[in-house]
Amino acid sequence: MKLKNKLFIIFIITLLVWFLRIINVLQYDNKLAYPIVLVTMIALFSYITIYIQENIDDNYHQHKIYYQNLNILKYVLSILVIILHLRPFIHYSNELDLAFNNIVSRICVPLFFIITGYFVAKKEKDKSNYIDTYIKRTIPLYLMWSLIYIPIILMTMIQYLTQINEYIIKMNISMPLIILLIIVLLPIVLIVMLCYSGVYYHLWYFPALMLSLFVLKKWKEKYKLNYLFIISFFLLLFGATETYYGLLPLSIKELVTYYFNIFFTARNFLFFGLFYVVLGYKMGLKDNVYSKNCFVKLIVSCFFLIFEAIILHDFHRLDSNILLSCIPVTYYLFISVIYITNHINLKIKWSQYSKYYYLLHPMMIFIVSFIFKEIGQYLLLNIVVVLMLTHILSFVMIKKT
Numbered sequence: 001m002k003l004k005n006k007l008f009i010i011f012i013i014t015l016l017v018w019f020l021r022i023i024n025v026l027q028y029d030n031k032l033a034y035p036i037v038l039v040t041m042i043a044l045f046s047y048i049t050i051y052i053q054e055n056i057d058d059n060y061h062q063h064k065i066y067y068q069n070l071n072i073l074k075y076v077l078s079i080l081v082i083i084l085h086l087r088p089f090i091h092y093s094n095e096l097d098l099a100f101n102n103i104v105s106r107i108c109v110p111l112f113f114i115i116t117g118y119f120v121a122k123k124e125k126d127k128s129n130y131i132d133t134y135i136k137r138t139i140p141l142y143l144m145w146s147l148i149y150i151p152i153i154l155m156t157m158i159q160y161l162t163q164i165n166e167y168i169i170k171m172n173i174s175m176p177l178i179i180l181l182i183i184v185l186l187p188i189v190l191i192v193m194l195c196y197s198g199v200y201y202h203l204w205y206f207p208a209l210m211l212s213l214f215v216l217k218k219w220k221e222k223y224k225l226n227y228l229f230i231i232s233f234f235l236l237l238f239g240a241t242e243t244y245y246g247l248l249p250l251s252i253k254e255l256v257t258y259y260f261n262i263f264f265t266a267r268n269f270l271f272f273g274l275f276y277v278v279l280g281y282k283m284g285l286k287d288n289v290y291s292k293n294c295f296v297k298l299i300v301s302c303f304f305l306i307f308e309a310i311i312l313h314d315f316h317r318l319d320s321n322i323l324l325s326c327i328p329v330t331y332y333l334f335i336s337v338i339y340i341t342n343h344i345n346l347k348i349k350w351s352q353y354s355k356y357y358y359l360l361h362p363m364m365i366f367i368v369s370f371i372f373k374e375i376g377q378y379l380l381l382n383i384v385v386v387l388m389l390t391h392i393l394s395f396v397m398i399k400k401t
Contacts, residue, residue, distance in 0.1 A: 071350035078357035117280025208273035232275040239271025246315030298332035356394035
């Protein structure tokens, strides 16, 4: 790496550290604002950034790609999703809850979408109808796990029988009418859940992924992919209104409120999944996906993500699923990860574990909270128990397949 590039990186790191000082992340109270500490941080982070960026550049020029890094990344992301759904910091620290729930964990699902889109594009080069194959293979998996989670849904509903009964009495609804409504509405509810929200809260990912791939396949058969990329970006912008709700003009708020009163979330294929799947697919079409100074750009993007989350924290939000800074963060993280040298040769099925972690963890959370009702008060114990049980059951599932 040339000297001017190294000086540029040092300059960027200095600006970012100073930015953290300005927004009071680095304070005298936490002993991080003293000049010697700031200089040490700048020197250390600059050295690490230069080292990693040189490693990425060398591997790119030598055409070395470490796809196994993506499997490890997916494994780490699945653990982050589990911790997100436990929401362990909410009663302990507002700052930690903000940092984890609204910053760190928000890159997880977009990266899953990007990675899938990327490898779908790669495999389509050998098998033109791979998207059809992928969807057909995913549908049975999705339906099977939807069935598995139905008993948990019923057990959850039992806990609210008293409230449901009070509501029925208050509305003065007769029993024959209730039975008729169940018969008529239940099939509709099941269809909506299977095609939109998922039977259980984490299963929305599967219809979002499959529908995104289906739309992608149909679109590229007739139109240019770039048009879909642009359209999906504007759809993502609409989805982001749930996060930016407090900043919207009143006229737009009324439109957004009308949508959310009907569909209750933008966390679906149209306003979330489609953009990231198309982004990953476009990346996969290239022989070598790369961006100069990608690791430096990743660090800068992370700071924008932090700044975005801090700003939005004080405004009213309907939800926080979509942060726009996640786009550059996930893009540059993907590129950086595949070019970082990895000599680790552990015979661990990272990808399989990440899949079963994602599928199983809500069940483990429910079981642990049902048996040990007070465990939520013990932050680390709750995380460790859920992760341990999820890992053990995942290990058993993998051994049987």
